[in-house]
Amino acid sequence: MSYFIVFFMIVLPVLEIWILIKLGGYFGAIGTLALIIGTAGVGILIAKHQGLGILFNLQSKFSQGKQALHGVLEGVALLVGAFFFMVPGAITDLAGICLIIPQLRRLIIRTALDKIIVEIKKRELRR
Numbered sequence: 001m002s003y004f005i006v007f008f009m010i011v012l013p014v015l016e017i018w019i020l021i022k023l024g025g026y027f028g029a030i031g032t033l034a035l036i037i038g039t040a041g042v043g044i045l046i047a048k049h050q051g052l053g054i055l056f057n058l059q060s061k062f063s064q065g066k067q068a069l070h071g072v073l074e075g076v077a078l079l080v081g082a083f084f085f086m087v088p089g090a091i092t093d094l095a096g097i098c099l100i101i102p103q104l105r106r107l108i109i110r111t112a113l114d115k116i117i118v119e120i121k122k123r124e125l126r127r
Helices: 002-064 069-086 090-100 102-126
Strands: none
Touching: 002 069, 002 090, 069 090, 069 102, 090 102
């Protein structure tokens, strides 16, 4: 857990600044600023549109009495993806893109759930 915190508090910001400096060398200050603002705006619009779709899907599942765990997980992943778009930087924008694209988002959720299930089973076997 401490490595995770160190990565997000120290390593990621340094990498983001380095990449933004490199992008500034290619596109200039105005171009880089436009890229940052543009990706944030587009990401937020896409997340808002897809988020409403997920909410309507969840509402219909709840009204039918169906289980909606995947819908909730997709909504959380979409929210995290939108947050990544609001954070300036290329790495977080790429992570946001991965969480905004439905097929990639489902793959990430499935992979994370599989790893969580394997870890839970390992811990149960140790007991």
